Every structure is written in C-alpha cells, then in structure tokens.
Amino acid sequence: xxxxxxxxxxxxxxxxxxxxxxxxxxxxxxxxxxxxxxxxxxxxxxxxxxxxxxxxxxxxxxxxxxxxxxxxxxxxxxxxxxxxxxxxxxxxxxxxxxxxxxxxxxxxxxxxxxxxxxxxxxxxxxxxxxxxxxxxxxxxxxxxxxxxxxxxxxxxxxxxxxxxxxxxxxxxxxxxxxxxxxxxxxxxxxxxxxxxxxxxxxxxxxxxxxxxxxxxxxxxxxxxxxxxxxxxxxxxxxxxxxxxxxxxxxxxxxxxxxxxxxxxxxxxxxxxxxxxxxxxxxxxxxxxxxxxxxxxxxxxxxxxxxxxxxxxxxxxxxxxxxxxxxxxxxxxxxxxxxxxxxxxxxxxxxxxxxxxxxxxxxxxxxxxxxxxxxxxxxxxxxxxxxxxxxxxxxxxxxxxxxxxxxxxxxxxxxxxxxxxxxxxxxxxxxxxxxxxxxxxxxxxxxxxxxxxxxxxxxxxxxxxxxxxxxxxxxxxxxxxxxxxxxxxxxxxxxxxxxxxxxxxxxxxxxxxxxxxxxxxxxxxxxxxxxxxxxxxxxxxxxxxxxxxxxxxxxxxxxxxxxxxxxxxxxxxxxxxxxxxxxxxxxxxxxxxxxxxxxxxxxxxxxxxxxxxxxxxxxxxxxxxx
Numbered sequence: 001x002x003x004x005x006x007x008x009x010x011x012x013x014x015x016x017x018x019x020x021x022x023x024x025x026x027x028x029x030x031x032x033x034x035x036x037x038x039x040x041x042x043x044x045x046x047x048x049x050x051x052x053x054x055x056x057x058x059x060x061x062x063x064x065x066x067x068x069x070x071x072x073x074x075x076x077x078x079x080x081x082x083x084x085x086x087x088x089x090x091x092x093x094x095x096x097x098x099x100x101x102x103x104x105x106x107x108x109x110x111x112x113x114x115x116x117x118x119x120x121x122x123x124x125x126x127x128x129x130x131x132x133x134x135x136x137x138x139x140x141x142x143x144x145x146x147x148x149x150x151x152x153x154x155x156x157x158x159x160x161x162x163x164x165x166x167x168x169x170x171x172x173x174x175x176x177x178x179x180x181x182x183x184x185x186x187x188x189x190x191x192x193x194x195x196x197x198x199x200x201x202x203x204x205x206x207x208x209x210x211x212x213x214x215x216x217x218x219x220x221x222x223x224x225x226x227x228x229x230x231x232x233x234x235x236x237x238x239x240x241x242x243x244x245x246x247x248x249x250x251x252x253x254x255x256x257x258x259x260x261x262x263x264x265x266x267x268x269x270x271x272x273x274x275x276x277x278x279x280x281x282x283x284x285x286x287x288x289x290x291x292x293x294x295x296x297x298x299x300x301x302x303x304x305x306x307x308x309x310x311x312x313x314x315x316x317x318x319x320x321x322x323x324x325x326x327x328x329x330x331x332x333x334x335x336x337x338x339x340x341x342x343x344x345x346x347x348x349x350x351x352x353x354x355x356x357x358x359x360x361x362x363x364x365x366x367x368x369x370x371x372x373x374x375x376x377x378x379x380x381x382x383x384x385x386x387x388x389x390x391x392x393x394x395x396x397x398x399x400x401x402x403x404x405x406x407x408x409x410x411x412x413x414x415x416x417x418x419x420x421x422x423x424x425x426x427x428x429x430x431x432x433x434x435x436x437x438x439x440x441x442x443x444x445x446x447x448x449x450x451x452x453x454x455x456x457x458x459x460x461x462x463x464x465x466x467x468x469x470x471x472x473x474x475x476x477x478x479x480x481x482x483x484x485x486x487x488x489x490x491x492x493x494x495x496x497x498x499x500x501x502x503x504x505x506x507x508x509x510x511x512x513x514x515x516x517x518x519x520x521x522x523x524x525x526x527x528x529x530x531x532x533x534x535x536x537x538x539x540x541x542x543x544x545x546x547x548x549x550x551x552x553x554x555x556x557x558x559x560x561x562x563x564x565x566x567x568x569x570x571x572x573x574x575x576x577x578x579x580x581x582x583x584x585x586x587x588x589x590x591x592x593x594x595x596x597x598x599x600x601x602x603x604x605x606x607x608x609x610x611x612x613x614x615x616x617x618x619x620x621x622x623x624x625x
Contacts (some may be wrong), residue, residue, distance in 0.1 A: 014079040019150075063101055085131065086135075089124075096142075108150055222245075224244060235282065255277035360401075367388075368391055371384060425500075426458050428470065443481075460572045462545075471543060474489060477503070478504075486505055488501075488504070488608060499568045506562050508557045550568065553565065554568070
C-alpha cells in the first residue's frame with residue numbers, strides 16, 4: 001500500500017481541475033491516465049532488454065515502440081485540457097492506427113495483431129459516451145475492412161519465416177498488460193461508483209431520518225407511495241398507517257379539497273404548488289385526545305419520471321408543521337381586530353362625548369346669554385326662573401358626565417377606593433327609585449319595586465358605590481324602554497349575599513352587542529341608532545364597582561323582549577376582600593330571557609326550549625390585589 005501511494009498521489013495530481021469537483025468524474029480521469037502511463041512506462045523500460053536480446057530492431061519494431069509514446073502524450077492532453085471524450089477518441093484512433101500498421105506487416109486480416117481491433121471499442125466503452133463508442137467502432141470496422149481488402153488483393157508483403165516471432169511475443173505481452181490496465185480501470189470505476197452511490201444513499205437516508213420536515217411521494221391519484229421516517233414524530237403514528245389513503249383520511253374534512261387540488265394541479269400541469277391544511281395527530285404523552293395541527297405542503301412534479309417520458313406523473317412533496325406560525329397569525333389577527341375595535345371605540349367615544357358635552361354647554365351658554373340680556377329682553381320672573389332651572393339641569397348633567405369619565409378612569413387605573421360601612425340596602429333601593437321616578441314618568445315607563453316580604457338584612461359595603469350601581473342600571477333600563485313599558489327593581493338575600501335585580505321589557509340587545517357589554521364607552525345600538533342618550537360608561541362603571549366589592553353580574557337579554565341584570569354582592573364585602581384580596585369577580589353574560597319573562601327577582605331557571613333561542617357568553621375579570 002505504501003509503495004503505490006506516491007504513484008496514486010502523482011496520478012491524482014494529473015487530473016484536470018475541472019474534473020476534481022466531482023468524485024466520479026475524477027475517478028474516470030484517473031482510470032484513463034493511469035493504465036496508459038503504466039503500460040507505456042513498462043514497455044519503454046523493457047525496450048533496452050529487447051535490444052540486448054534481439055539486436056538491431058526492424059523498422060516495424062521501431063514503429064511499435066514509437067507508438068508507446070502516444071498514450072503518454074494523450075494522457076498529458078487530458079491532464080492539461082480536461083477534455084475526456086476527445087482524449088478517448090484520440091486514444092482509439094492511435095490504437096487503431098498501430099494495430100493496422102502491425103497487421104499490414106504480419107499477414108493482414110490473418111495477423112495476430114488484427115484481434116486488437118476488438119479492444120478499440122471496448123476501451124472506448126470506459127468513456128460512458130455513445131459518441132465515443134460509435135467513433136471507436138467505426139475506426140475498428142474501417143481498419144478491419146482495409147485489412148481484408150488488402151489481403152484479398154494480395155498487396156501485402158511476403159512474411160519472413162520466424163521473422164516476427166519476437167514482435168508477436170511482445171504484442172501478446174503488451175496486449176495482456178493493456179487489457180489488465182483496462183480491467184483495473186474498469187474495476188476502479190465500478191468500485192468508485194458503488195461507494196459513491198452507497199455514500200449518497202446513506203447521506204439522503206441520514207437527512208431523511210433526522211430532518212423535521214416530512215418528505216412524501218404521491219401517485220397521480222393522490223395515493224401516498226413513500227413517506228420519510230420523520231412522519232412518525234410529526235403525526236404520532238407509524239409510517240405504514242400513512243401510506244395509501246392513510247394520510248388523506250387524517251386531513252381535516254374541510255381542507256381535503258385544497259389538499260387534493262394541490263396534488264392534482266402539480267401532477268397535471270407540472271407546476272409547483274403550496275397549500276396549508278389541518279391534519280389529525282395521534283394523542284401523545286400528556287394529550288388525552290388526538291388534535292389537529294396545521295401543516296404546510298409544498299409539491300412539485302417528480303423530474304425523473306418526466307425525463308423518462310412517462311405519461312403518469314408522480315408528485316414529491318415536503319410537509320412542515322406550521323401550527324405555531326398559524327397560532328401567531330391568529331393572535332396577530334385578534335390583536336389587529338382588537339386594535340380596530342379600540343379605534344372604533346375611540347371614534348364612538350369622541351362622537352358620544354361631543355354630543356353629551358356640547359348639548360348641555362349650548363344650553364348653559366344660550367340661556368345664560370339670555371339672562372345677561374335680561375334688561376333688553378324684558379324677561380318676566382317666571383321665564384328667568386325657568387332659564388335658571390335649565391342652566392342648573394344642564395350643569396348637573398355635564399357634571400354627571402364628567403364624574404362618570406373620572407370614575408371610569410379611576411377604576412381602570414386602580415385608584416378608585418371604596419369605603420365599606422353598614423347600611424340597609426332596602427333604603428338605597430327606595431332612594432334610587434324615588435330619584436328616577438320623575439324621569440320614568442316623563443318617559444311613560446312604569447317603575448316598580450318588588451321586595452321580599454321578610455325584608456333584607458343589613459350589609460357592609462360602599463353605600464355610595466351601590467347607589468351609583470343601581471342608578472346606572474335603573475337609568476339604562478328606563479332609557480332603553482319604550483313608552484308604555486315597565487322597569488322592575490327588586491332584591492333578595494341568599495347565603496351571605498344580596499342579589500339586586502333590575503329588569504325591563506324594552507328593546508333588549510342583540511348577540512353582537514351583548515358580547516361586548518361592559519366595555520368602556522361601548523353603547524348598544526350606537527352604530528346604527530343614536531336616539532338613546534348616554535356616554536356608554538354606565539355598565540363599565542357598574543362592572544368595575546362590582547369587581548371592587550368581590551361580586552358578580554349576570555345579564556340576560558333578547559332583542560325586543562327586554563333585559564334583566566342581576567348584581568350579586570356579599571353581605572360583608574370588607575370581610576371577603578380581607579379573606580381573599582385576589583378573589584376573582586365574574587361577569588356572567590348569560591343572554592337568555594324566556595319568551596314570557598317573569599318580572600320578579602325569583603324567576604325560575606329556563607327550560608331547554610327557552611334556552612334554544614338564547615345566546616351565551618361568559619367573561620371573567622381578575623380583580624387586582
């Protein structure tokens with residue numbers, strides 16, 4: 001091994017730079033150069049021995065030994081230019097010329113050298129080029145034809161008895177060496193091709209087993225013919241379960257048309273396609289049931305089948321798990337939608353505030369201006385009193401709007417403090433109803449109280465906050481109830497809690513509005529109906545105040561049937577806050593009302609029939625410490 005190492009290194013150094021980039025091409029160049037250099041060097045080294053034994057050589061012998069230089073020159077040509085096919089053609093032409101010259105001098109077509117013509121196309125076959133083999137065959141057949149023709153015409157010189165014995169011996173020896181060189185070159189090429197193919201298969205097998213993407217191969221009808229080992233970890237099942245129609249059966253029913261369309265277009269049109277779809281993944285550790293995951297599939301036609309001219313195109317595809325990306329896109333879409341809703345809320349807020357602030361301000365400015373011109377206008381005392389009353393009402397309304405905005409801001413920033421104190425909730429309900437009785441009467445709405453016969457126990461809470469909660473709820477109920485309607489206010493005690501109920505048979509809320517109830521500055525019907533006043537802060541403030549008390553809100557509503565709001569507050573909110581300052585307060589928006597809603601606070605649970613017409617949403621809001 002060590003003896004031939006320098007020779008191998010030298011032969012490799014003769015390979016042209018353009019052939020060194022590819023292992024198989026470099027092996028072909030070495031297989032061409034090595035036997036020609038070896039054969040020529042051995043033959044030239046034997047020439048002095050031949051002279052000692054034979055004596056002075058004849059002209060034919062000099063031609064033979066001179067030809068031995070040609071393989072060296074051809075090998076040098078290949079080493080300098082890298083033109084592999086041209087070197088083979090020159091080698092075939094030189095060998096044909098030598099065999100023809102020797103055969104002419106040793107008996108023509110019957111010469112021992114004529115059999116060498118068979119070696120010409122065999123040598124050319126090592127080039128793996130049809131053009132080279134065809135030219136070498138033409139050279140050999142042409143030389144054989146010339147030898148046969150010359151022999152038939154008797155134009156060959158007479159053979160001297162025993163004159164070419166040594167030359168025949170040399171020819172046989174050199175032919176054996178040359179054939180041995182070709183055989184070694186062929187064996188080297190075969191071994192190199194085998195190891196290259198084996199190494200390439202190992203490389204692709206290693207990539208297929210370790211890459212996270214799944215490589216698949218499909219028939220024209222969408223049948224899965226091959227799937228890489230990565231599918232086991234991606235889909236959580238064996239590879240055999242995916243072959244055939246196994247993968248198709250796992251694709252989400254809604255995504256199957258897109259999946260088949262991508263495969264069909266790729267096979268029919270020969271164009272690359274990309275599609276995203278959902279695939280069922282078997283349950284793994286920590287997963288009780290199978291789940292759907294998002295997969296991106298990139299398809300392209302199989303080039304090997306196209307090159308072979310087959311009509312039935314197959315498709316190769318790469319599948320990749322994009323569930324995380326789809327979740328991010330969904331989160332981004334939700335964030336964008338939330339930003340758009342916030343922007344729309346801001347626009348509604350500006351429009352609402354413009355109306356709510358401008359109206360009382362215009363009244364204040366207008367009527368105060370008239371009072372300033374009292375002497376000129378000669379206003380009587382009754383009219384002056386009416387103007388002053390309107391200015392006072394407008395100022396109070398403006399103050400209420402501003403207070404609502406400030407209270408909402410304090411609640412959102414956590415700066416709103418409640419002051420618990422013992423009081424009777426029945427007195428607060430009566431006070432609120434009395435305060436709003438005139439407004440209800442002016443709107444043609446009947447305001448009723450329904451209290452339990454046994455009365456209500458005292459509670460510890462912020463009386464001012466409860467007063468504001470009830471005023472907002474009753475005011476909203478009156479505002480959204482048409483003339484001739486009714487608003488009922490009641491309460492009941494239950495297991496450490498008091499539940500306040502405000503119910504109306506007014507316009508109600510639809511599903512879209514109901515899902516957003518309690519958002520700051522949001523007002524039901526605001527997008528298409530502004531006949532109801534208000535800033536949209538009422539329920540938001542109620543939600544915040546109830547949350548500060550550790551209570552719950554339940555809302556049931558149907559369009560055209562009315563709305564029912566339950567506010568459940570602990571009898572001792574101070575104790576609840578002290579025992580668990582991080583307790584969650586929930587807002588249950590249970591959007592159902594019976595077709596014939598009960599007016600009292602102790603309505604029975606809805607039946608299944610009544611629930612069929614209802615829509616439900618549940619919102620949970622964490623209370624800050």
